[in-house]
Amino acid sequence: MLVRLRGFREFGIIIFIIIISILIGIRNPRFLTWGNIHDMLLDTAILSILAVGMTMVLVTGGIDLSSESGLALTGMIAGMMIKGNPHFSPLLMLLIGMVLGGIFGAITGLIVSKGKVYPIIATLSMMYVYRGITFIISGGKWINAYEMPDSFKNMATGKLLGFSNLITIAIVVYLVFYFFVNHTRTGREIYAVGSNIEAARIIGINTEFIIWLVYTLSGVLYGLAGVMWVARYASAQNDTASGFVMTIVAACVLGGVSISGGVGTISGVLLGSIMIGIINNALPMIRVSPFWKMALQGLIILVAVLVNILISRNAERAQLKRREARALYHE
């Protein structure tokens, strides 16, 4: 029943995406051109990668507010590195970003798992810590486009099979994490920890390790996204992605991830990210002032959370009814 409902839910998001695209397309025909759709996917690529990391954290019942400034910090370090060593290949930069992000994520993860600090307190603090370090190492300066070699910027502009490289990277990330979350033991253990941490501990899952792991993986992904961000916008700034964590959380809850843990699928999050990408892209096209974006995002999160709760309550009720019917039948 739950599986069917979740499938229904994803189907619902797809229908909604189609309807909203047609409506915006009527208002502004340019919206549905291939160029714009490609641009939209390009923006969504980075968001969707971040959303995967956030999803795993949310599934364990935590939250990672530090991802936006972790992204800025890895982006800044990567920018400074590529400025000093223009011969570094883009692939190496992505790898460096993932390692750096992994280190930052591992620190946050240790604070949450070993230090037993509430995820919200730990990641709120680390959000400001990483942001502050970004300012300190950069001295308040930006890394600009002319300071980056073409090979690095080509990461975003170059294409593979008609898609920008960034989109290809996002697809690879999705395939890898789809497999990891659904078909590996560790991946399933993340859900076990999120559904019932006591039970998970009793059946022998190393819950501390799993919690540390999700923050580290979130770090690896925001490190990757940080390098991609700098390549895409060809600048590394101190306030890169400031406030972006709201967008990430919005994409997750839109995709059906429960903030209290245990529930959330990779495919749902992909749809959620695409939906946010469409909304962000469409707002300027239908001439909504950019100042509306922030409030709309908050509203979207609230509505999505309420809908999630409604759906899961209905599912639970249906399940109870079914159990009741079965009990009556056996009598």
Next chain:
Amino acid sequence: MNKKVGLNFGTLFRWEGILVILIIGTSIVNGRLSTHFWSYAGIMDALAVFLEKGFMVLSMVFVLIIGDIDISVASITALSSVVMALSYKAGLPMMLALIVALAVGAGCGFFNGLLISRVPNISAIIVTLAGSSLYRGIAYILLGDQAVGGFPSWYSYLAWGYLGKTNIPFIIVVFLLCALIYGLILHRSTFGRKLYAMGNNLTAARFSGVPVVKIKQIVFTLNGLMAGVAAIFLTSKLGSSRPNIATGYELEVIAIAVLGGVSPSGGRGGIVGACLALILMRLLRYGMGLKNIPGQVMMVIIGIVLVGVVMIPNLLSSSKRRIKITKLPE
């Protein structure tokens, strides 16, 4: 129950003692950094500049004690300030505009509380996270990237003025009054006891007849109201209103409350500790300011202090206390 409360008070007093020692230590260091520090005017001004955050701390203590969190306070402050400025500009008398600010704050808090208390299985984290985006977003919609200023001259008295002919800053008097009221409510009323009961065990509290829904609603509304109060004093201090004021305040307010011995998991802490932590935080910032440490670095230090304060006791007694990541279904 009695025994546990007694024990908690014991640890609290010890913690407050540590805070006092830290305050004295920081004061001595500050005194060495600046010759102006050890004067009545120096200390008073040092404290007064910071106190708008104090109003937010008081009600945040309530929120944390019932085991919830509110990360939308900074945005509520921004929205209250913007609406206040706009309604003054639209021709409302300043006095009424101040009331509008309070009403906006309380309204936002009420909205938070409504969702958090009535909707089952919703978490305060996500509601206030969305709220922080929503409220500041509305402020941006209303004002864009503009600033509104030009308030009547008496308005700056609120943050900068002194009480009557004395040399006691007005804001300190107001804050002490608020702190007294909050302290009395928390430590001397049944309402306060109910807050602790909810923080220690929400389910048990509900079955003992504590009106959990109503109290959550009140606590979040109060938190919004105090964000409105903070908006009034902050705008008075700045002299103008912008949608991006008070950015990052939520971290500092929560950090101060937690530094003051209020446990983010609920049920522990008090107003006295929070006030001491407020003074300590101000003195630390004062000292860092004297050393020309930029604001960004201060945020790093505050973040590390917050994590450290929560983490160190946990590490010391890691075998005894276990993390409660999942909440019991309500």
